Amino acid sequence: MASPYKVETAYRPDLGKEVQVVQIGKQRGKDIWVQINLQTNTLYGRKYLRNSAGELELAPVSIRERLYQLKTQGMGGKRANEAAKNWLSESNTSSFYQSQQQKLQALSRQLAKRRPDINLNLSGEDLSYLNLTQVFGGYHNLAQANLQGTNLSNANLTDIIMVEANLAKAIMNQTQLFNANLLMANLNEALLIGANLAKANLCDTNLVDSAMNNARLEDAYLNNSNLTNSNLTGANLTQASISGANLTNANLSMVDLSDATLAHANLQGTNFTKAKLIKAYLNDLTLREAIFDQADLTGANLKDTDVSNADLSNTILKELTIYNTNFAGASLNDSFTLRLPNEWDEDQLDGVLNHFNNQSSLLISLNSIDDRYQELKNKLALQLIHSLDQPDINLNHVTLPLLDILGKPSFTTNKEISNFVNKLMDNYLANPSTQLINTLKTHPALINIFLNHFSHHPDLMASAKFNSSFIQTILAARTQTGIDNVTTTMANKLYEKYLQLPEIKQQLEYEQIEGIFGDFAGKVDWSDSNAQNYLLLSPTKAGRTLVVAEHNLSKMLDPDLETKWNNIFVFQHGENLSSQQFSLDECFNQDFPLFSSHFTYSQHQATFNKLLETLNLDQQLNALFFQAQKSNTFATKLIDETSQQRLKEIFAHVLDLEHSYSLKNDNYNQIIKLYELTTSSERNKAEHLLSLSAVFTRYSSSAIFGTELDSPLMLRYYAYALMEKAHKLDPTLITENTFNDWKDRLLGCNNAFTCTAALYNQMIDYATEHCHDVLKKIQPSAWR
Structure with a gap:
């Protein structure tokens, strides 16, 4: 043993x-x-x-001692020397061992006489070197015992239960406490130097002013313990759990905290000098008052941690995980590198980089580093770029978050970063139907980034691929609330440059265009929102031009049931076309695809609104569901208990909650009737249901009624019910693997990644590929 x-x-x-x-x-x-x-x-x-x-x-x-032996034993010479050796081995050691046995026997007798309702009192006793497992195993334990000031040095207390015991000022140097249960015990000012506390339970324990130098605490549990002013110099805390602990002014110099968890701990004044925090979980902490001189944080996880004004100038900062980590004012050094996924998939891209969908991102953390460390910031940005810039990684859904940070002038002064940003820009803006305006409304900080891009690449403004994105950028800069005068002035000047480009100047030289454009003399007139100031070139039909007023353009890109779609001027090689010479459907779906989704949705918006009415939402919810269609994000959330219960009562009428959340036939028939699908093919019905499923998935996401960590369950279940019905109608529309994956995500099964913001993106990508025309009728234009 x-x-x-x-x-x-x-x-x-x-x-x-x-x-x-x-x-x-x-x-x-x-x-x-x-x-x-x-x-x-x-x-x-x-x-x-x-x-x-x-x-x-x-x-x-x-x-x-030798003379005493000779006298008492009557020996001399060689035999006396031999007797002297035997005297030490038999007398002194024997008496020490006998005293141990006597103490253990006395303890056993005391325990036998003790009443069960009386706590054991061994305060001040000398129990050093005793193998107390012989006495306190099984029925007898030291729970709630009074051991104040007791000497337990070198004693064996392996596996002993000491819950709520009073061990204040106890001496426990070199004591064996392996796997001991000290939950809520009082160890104030206790001496535990060199003690073995591996796997011990020290949760909610008072360790204030304790001495634990060189103690073994591997795999120990110290959650919510109070270690104020404690001394753990040289202790081994590998894989220990110290979440929520109070480490105020504690000395953890030269400790080994590799793989330890310190989430939510109080580190005010904590000394980590020369400590090993390799792969430690340092989540949701404030580090500014802690000392990390010569500490090693290689591989540490700093998610949700406030590093602002912390001094990490002499700390090893290799392969850090950062997310919602604030480095403002922190002193750093060039050892800083990032820990990134070995392989990026859709979920990792969204979770790590997309602060548009989530609370924060690695990018936000990177940007919080002071500009005095711009070279370091560029190094970290390039490390990320080298990880992402691979042919098999699709960055479509994180392009805007990447541009939001890496597109800032402080980063783009680096040529390699600038090239990456330009490539992202070109890929994103190259689609003439890109709904940039919705994004710029939700994230106005991007406006300057896009203005700068067009300013540095003026040839893009009039190109077939980029013209519509340029027009949306100018419109956002001029009409978005909260935009400063500097940005608006920059947009106005850039638009003046646009009007001087050869392609645009040629159009303005046509007499009929000049006669209605701007001030009626070929110049822009920003004083009147009804002036025909915007000139768009068709990306699909040569010579086709559209001129529209700012007010009307804004309505067309954010339509409602009152939007007028014919308040435009269409020209072909400078000739003003009458309404008989072109159709609105052809104009908006083919000639100017920027408006295609808006125009199509506006023609079917009333149908979707009627669908919401069939759900019998109460007046307040009905208003929220309508309002949420008009914005890419929504501030009101429906995750509190009251809201969840209201939604459950409402959706119980359309969902079979007892049989795998399937869609009730009455609601299915209502959908078919509303969209006039009675005689349609099963495929067409399935496409409508899949598109509706994507919309309700969005309603449940952090962008609308949910948060990053929670979402309205009934909306998830309804989205699943619609998808399930689509799958039953036409199993070929959604592959079996895709269906099972989305099912697990919506219902929260099999440890699936349940972020519906990311799932919505996947569903829209899939629907765009497999049922694009139907999706355009159902997906709100503000969500594109």
């Missing part, structure tokens, strides 16, 4: 070998050791002392 003592070795020249010895106390101010039998844990033999070289050697026998 394991020894309860700290075993050391000493060399016996008379035996020609090393022997095992343990410290048993002091004599005349000097530490003394005796031999130990590791099989039985019994002590025996001569005393040992530490010599000037630090080695343990046999202690000399005093003359007085």
Whole structure:
């Protein structure tokens, strides 16, 4: 069995070998050791002392002791010397062992007499070196015992239950406390130097002013414990759980906290000098008052941690995980590198980089680093770019978050970063139907980034691919609320440059266009929102031009049931076309695809509104569902208990909650009737249901009625019910693997990633590929 003592070795020249010895106390101010039998844990033999070289050697026998032996035993000469050796091994050690046994026997008798309702009182007792597992295992334990000031040094308390015990000022140096349960115990000012507390439960324990130098605390639990002013210098805390602990002014210098968890801990004044925090979980912490001089944070996780104004200038910062990490004012160094996924998939891209869908991102954390470390910021940005810039990684859904940060002038001064940003820009803006205006309304900080891009690449403004995106950028800069005068002035000047481009100047030279454009003399007139100031070039039909007023353009890109779609001027090679010479459907779906989704949705918006009415939402919810269609994000959330219960009562009428959340036939028939699908193919019906499923998935996401961590369950279940019905109608529309994946995400099964913001993106991508025309009728234009 394991020894309860700290075993050391000493060399016996008379035996020609090393022997095992343990410290048993002091004599005349000097530490003394005796031999130990590791099989039985019994002590025996001569005393040992530490010599000037630090080695343990046999202690000399005093003359007085030898004379006493000769006198009492009547021996002399050689036999007396032999007797002297035997006297030490048999008398001193035997008495020490006997005293241990006597104490254990006395404890056993005391426990036998103790009433069950009376807490054990061993305050101030000397229980050092005792194997207390012989007494306190099983029925008897030390729960709620009074052990204040008790000497338990070198004792064996392995696996002992000491819940709520009072161990204030107890002496427990070198004590074996492996797997002991000290939950809520009082260890105020206790001495635990060199103690073995591996796997011990120290949760909610008072360890204020305790000494735990060189203690073993591997895999120990110290959650919510109070370690204020404690000393853990040199302790081993690998894989320990210290979440929520109070470490105010604690000394953790030279500790090993590799793989330890310190989430939510109080680190005010904590000293981590030369500590190892390799792969430690340092989540949701404030580091500014802690000391990390020469500490090693390689691989540490700093998610949700406030590093602002912290001094990490002499700290190893390799392969850090950062997310919602604030580095404002922090002192850093060039060892800083990022820990990134080995392989990026859709969920990782959204979770790590998309602060448009989520609370924060790695990008936000990176941007919080002070500009005095711009070279370091560029290095980290390039590390990320090299990880992402791979042919098999689709960045479509994180392009805008990437541009939001890396498109800032402080980053784009770096040529390689600028090239990456330009490539992202070109890929994103190249689609003439890109709904940039909705994004710029939700994230106005992007406006300057796009204005700068067009300013540096003026040839793009009039190109077939980029013209519609340019027009949307100018419109947002001029009409978006909260935009400063500097941005508006920049947009106005850029539009003046646009009007001077050869392609645009040629159009303005046509008499009929000049006669209605702007101030009726070929110049822009920003003083009147009804002036025909916007000139768009068709990306699909050469010579086709559209001129429209700012007010009307805004309505067409954010339509409602009152939007007028014929308040436009269409020209072909400068000739103003009459309404008989072109159709609105062809104009908006083919000639100017920027308006296609808006125009199509506006023609079917009333149908979707009627669908919402069939759900019998109450007046307040009905208004919220309508309002949410008009914005890419929504502030009101429906995740509180009251809202969840209201939604459950409402959706119980359309969902079969007892049979796998399937769609009730009455609601299905209502949908078919509303969209006039009675005689349609099963495929067409399935496409409508899949598109509706995507819309309700969006309603449940963090963008609309949910948050990053929670969402309205009934909306998830309704989205699933619509998708399930679509799958039953036409199993070929959604592949089996895709259906099962989305089912797990919506219903929260099989540990699936349940972020519906990311799922919505996937569903829209899939629907765009497989049922694009139907999706255009159902997906709100503001969500594109």
